[in-house]
Amino acid sequence: MKNIRILNNKKYLVALWVIFLILKLAATFYYFKENRSIDEIGFGFGGYINNLRNDFNYIDCSENICLHSSRMPLIPLFYSALSKISTQQLIIGLLKNILMSLYFFAAFFFLIKCDEKIYKKTISYWSTLITIWVLLPPIIKHATQLTYEEGLLIEWAPIWTFSFLLSTKLLLTNNIKGKYQIGCISLCILQATLMLATKSSLILITIASFILGLMILIKTKSKFLIAIITICSLCLIGWAYHNKVNSNHFTIMTSQDGSNLHRGHNSISYLLYPDISLDRIYETDLILNKNGEAIETVNFPPLKYFKSEWDWNDYYRKLALDWAFKNPKDEFNFTLKKITNFFISINRSPSPSIDEGNNFIKNIENYSIIISIVIGRLLELLLILLIITRWIENKNDNRAIIITIIIANLAYAIPYIIGFNYERHITVYFTIVGVSFIVLLSNSKKHILSTN
Numbered sequence: 143m144k145n146i147r148i149l150n151n152k153k154y155l156v157a158l159w160v161i162f163l164i165l166k167l168a169a170t171f172y173y174f175k176e177n178r179s180i181d182e183i184g185f186g187f188g189g190y191i192n193n194l195r196n197d198f199n200y201i202d203c204s205e206n207i208c209l210h211s212s213r214m215p216l217i218p219l220f221y222s223a224l225s226k227i228s229t230q231q232l233i234i235g236l237l238k239n240i241l242m243s244l245y246f247f248a249a250f251f252f253l254i255k256c257d258e259k260i261y262k263k264t265i266s267y268w269s270t271l272i273t274i275w276v277l278l279p280p281i282i283k284h285a286t287q288l289t290y291e292e293g294l295l296i297e298w299a300p301i302w303t304f305s306f307l308l309s310t311k312l313l314l315t316n317n318i319k320g321k322y323q324i325g326c327i328s329l330c331i332l333q334a335t336l337m338l339a340t341k342s343s344l345i346l347i348t349i350a351s352f353i354l355g356l357m358i359l360i361k362t363k364s365k366f367l368i369a370i371i372t373i374c375s376l377c378l379i380g381w382a383y384h385n386k387v388n389s390n391h392f393t394i395m396t397s398q399d400g401s402n403l404h405r406g407h408n409s410i411s412y413l414l415y416p417d418i419s420l421d422r423i424y425e426t427d428l429i430l431n432k433n434g435e436a437i438e439t440v441n442f443p444p445l446k447y448f449k450s451e452w453d454w455n456d457y458y459r460k461l462a463l464d465w466a467f468k469n470p471k472d473e474f475n476f477t478l479k480k481i482t483n484f485f486i487s488i489n490r491s492p493s494p495s496i497d498e499g500n501n502f503i504k505n506i507e508n509y510s511i512i513i514s515i516v517i518g519r520l521l522e523l524l525l526i527l528l529i530i531t532r533w534i535e536n537k538n539d540n541r542a543i544i545i546t547i548i549i550a551n552l553a554y555a556i557p558y559i560i561g562f563n564y565e566r567h568i569t570v571y572f573t574i575v576g577v578s579f580i581v582l583l584s585n586s587k588k589h590i591l592s593t594n
Contacts, residue, residue, distance in 0.1 A: 152251075152265060154269050155247070155250075155251070155254075155265070155268070155269055155272065156247075158269070158272050158273060158276055159243065159247040161276055162243060162272075162275075162276045162282075163239070163240065163243040165276070165282050166239040166243065166282060166285055166286050167236060167239060167240075169282050169283060169286040170232065170235040170236050170239055170286050171232070173235070173283075173286055173287070174231045174232040174235045174288075175232075177230050177231060177232045178230070178231050179229050179230065179231065180221055180222075180224075180225050180229050180230070180231055180234050180288075181195075181229070182231070183221075183231065183288050183289045184289050185213075185289050185290050186202070186209075186212055186213050186398070187213055187217055187218055187221070187289070188202075188204070189201075189202030189203065189204040189205075189209070190202045190209075190213060190215075190218035190222075191218045191221050191222045191225065194218055194219065194222035195222045195225050195226075195229070200215060200218070200384065201388075205445050205446055206446040207445060207446055207448065207450070207451065209397065209451050210384070210385065210388035210389050210397075210451070211384075211385045211388070211389055211391065211393075211396050211397040211451060211452075212396055212397045212398045212451055213396060213398065214338070214339055214340055214341060214342055214381075214396055215339060215381060215384075216294075216336060216339035216340045217291065217294070217340060220238070220294075221234055221238070221288065224237050224238060231288060234288065235286065235288055238288065238293075239285070239286060242285070242294065242297050243297075245297075246297040246298075246301065249301045249305075249329060249333075250268070250272075250300075250301065250304070252322075252325065252326075252329070253301070253304045253305055253308060253326065253329070254268055255322065256308055256312075256322045256323065256325070256326045257308055257584070264580070264584050267580045267583060267584060268580060271576050271577070271579075271580055274517065274521075274576070275573065275576070278514045278517065279507070279510040279511070279514060280510070280511050280514045280515075280565070280566075280569045281296060281514070281569060281573070283507075284296045284566050284569055284570075285297055290566065291340050291341040292566045292567070292569070292570055294336075294340050295337060295340060295341065295344075295570050296569065296570050296573065298333055298336060298337055298340075299337070299554070299570045299571075299573050299574050300573040300574065300576070300577045301329070301333050302330060302333040302334055302337060302347065302351070303550055303573070303574045303577040303578060303581075304577045304581065305326050305327070305329045305330035305333060306330050306334075306350070306351060306354065306546070306550055307543065307546055307547065307550060307577070307578065307581045308326050308581065309323075309326050309327040309330050309354055309355075309358065310354065310542070310543065310546040311543060311581070311585065312326060312327075312358075313354075313357065313358055313361070314539055314542055314543075315539075316361075324358075324362065324364045324366055324367055327354065327355055327358050327367065328355075328366065328367055328370040330351050330354065330355070331351050331352060331355045331370055331371060331374050332370060332374060333351075334347050334348040334350075334351035334352070334374075335348060335351075335374040335377060335378065338378065338394070339377065339378075339381070342394070342395045342396045342399055343399075343402075343557035343558065343561065344554070344557070345394075345395070345557070346552075346553040346554075346556060346557065347550075347553045347554060348378075349553075350549055350550070350553050352371070352374075352375075355367065355370075355371055356371070359371065378394050379394075381394055382394045389450065389451065389452055390452075391452055397451035397452050397454065397455040398455070399455060399459070400454065400455035400456060400457065400458040400459035400460075400462070401424075401454065401455070401458045402561050402562075403458065403459055403462045403463075403560070403561055404458035404459070404461050404462040405420040405421075405423070405561065405562050406420070406462070406476070406480065406560065406561040406562040407462035407463070407465050407466045407473065407476070408423070408440075408461070408462065408465050409440075409465065409469070409472065410423045410429075410437065410439050410440060411423060411476075411562070412472055412475070412476045412479075413431065413437055414429060414431060414437065415476070415479055415480070415483075415562065416479065416480075416483045416487070416489075416491035416492065416493075416562075416563075416564070417431060417432040417491070417492055417493040418431060418432070418492055418493070419492045419564075420562055422439075423439050423440075423442065424442050424444065426439065427439055427441070432493055443457075477559065480558070480559050480562060480563060481559055483563055483568075484555060484558055484559060484563045484567075484568060484571070485522070485555075486519075487515075488512065488515050488516050488519055489512070489515075490508060490511050490512055490515070490565050491563075491564045491565050491568075492564060492565075494508050511565060514569070515565065515568070518568070518569070518571075518572035518575065521572065521575050521576055521579060522572070522575050524579055525547075525575050525578055525579045525582070528579060528582055528583060529544050529547070529548075529582065532544060532582060532585070539585065540582075540585060543581065543582055543585050544582065547578045547581070547582060550574060550578065551571070551574055551575065551578060554570070554571060554574055555571060558571075
C-alpha cells in the first residue's frame with residue numbers, strides 16, 4: 143500500500159524528472175567530452191547551423207552544391223539559436239537537454255491533469271511507466287544526442303501520443319469545451335507540427351492530428367484552437383514557400399527523401415539490412431556483412447554530381463521505385479525484414495561494428511540496448527493482449543480508443559517500414575507503445591469520474 147501511495151504522489155513524478163535530467167546531463171558530458179563546435183555535427187545539419195548563425199540564411203554549401211531543403215528546419219534553427227550562448231557541442235547539449243526536460247515534464251503534468259478530469263488513479267500508471275523510461279539506458283542515450291532527430295523525438299513522441307489519444311477520449315465523452323480540453327488538442331497539433339518540422343517522415347502523425355483538431359473545432363468553435371491550427375499551418379506553409387523560392391518546389395518534404403527511400407529499396411541494402419548501416423552503400427565500394435563476407439556495392443553517384451538537390455532527390459526516388467517494381471519478390475522479402483525488425487526483433491540494429499572488438503564500455507552499452515529492446519517487446523505484447531481483451535468486451539468507447547491507438551502507432555511506423563528502421567527509431571516507437579498501453583488501461587468504467 144505504501145508503494146502505491148508513493149506512485150500516486152505527484153512529488154514522485156518531480157523526483158523522476160530530477161533523476162532523468164541528472165542522467166541526461168551526465169550522459170551529455172560523456173558523449174560530448176571532445177567538446178567540438180556545433181558546426182561539426184553530422185547528419186547534414188552542421189552547414190545549415192553555421193550559415194544560420196553567421197548570416198541567418200538557411201543554406202548548406204558544404205557538399206560542392208548548395209542545399210536549401212535537405213533537412214527539415216527545426217533542428218538547425220534550434221541549435222543555431224542556442225549557439226548564440228556558446229558554439230561548443232557540450233554547452234549546447236546541456237542547454238538543449240535542460241530545455242527538453244522542462245518542456246517534457248511541464249507538458250506531461252498538464253496532460254495528466256487533463257486526464258484526471260475524467261479518470262481516477264492514473265498518476266500511479268504514469269509514474270510506473272516513466273520510472274521504466276528513466277531506467278532504460280537507450281532512452282537516456284538518444285534523448286542526449288544532438289546529431290540525429292531522435293534526440294528531440296524521444297521526448298516529443300510520448301507527449302504527442304498522450305495528447306492525441308486523450309483528445310480522442312475527450313471527444314468521445316463530449317467533454318471538449320473546457321480550457322484543459324482545448325489545451326490538450328492544441329498541444330497535440332503543436333507537438334505534431336514540431337515533430338514534422340524535425341523529421342519529414344512524420345507526415346502521417348501531423349495529418350492525423352490536424353484531422354482530429356478539425357473534428358474538435360467543428361464541435362467547439364474554439365477561437366484559441368482556430369489560432370493554433372492557423373499558426374501551425376502557416377509554419378508548414380512557410381517551409382513550403384522557402385522550398386518554392388529557393389528550389390522551385392512547393393513542398394513540406396525534403397530533398398533527402400529520395401535518397402532515404404532508395405536506402406530501403408535496392409539490392410545491396412537488401413543483403414545488408416538490418417545488420418549494417420545503409421549509409422555505407424554510398425560511401426565505399428566494398429562492405430563486410432555481419433559474417434565478414436565482402437559485398438560489392440554499386441557505384442551510386444554522390445550528391446555533388448547532380449545539378450541540384452531535387453535532381454538528386456528525383457534520381458534516387460526513381461531508382462528505388464524502379465527496383466521495387468522490377469523485383470517484386472525481393473521487395474516483398476525486404477519489406478518483411480523491415481516489419482520484423484520494427485515490430486518483432488530483439489536484436490540491435492545496426493549491429494555493433496566489428497571494429498569495436500571487446501571494448502568493455504561498448505559491450506555494456508550493447509547488452510543494455512538488447513535488454514531495453516526486450517522490455518519494449520514485452521510492453522508491446524502487453525498492449526496487444528490488452529487490445530484483444532478490451533475489444534472482446536464489445537464496448538464502443540473501448541473500440542474507438544483501440545482504433546485510435548492503432549492509428550497512432552501505424553502513423554509513426556509506416557514511414558519506417560516504407561523506408562528503413564534502426565534501433566533508435568524503434569526506441570521512440572516503444573515510448574508510443576507505453577503511452578498507448580497506459581491510456582487503454584485507464585479506459586475503464588471504474589476509473590471514470592462524473593464530468594457533469
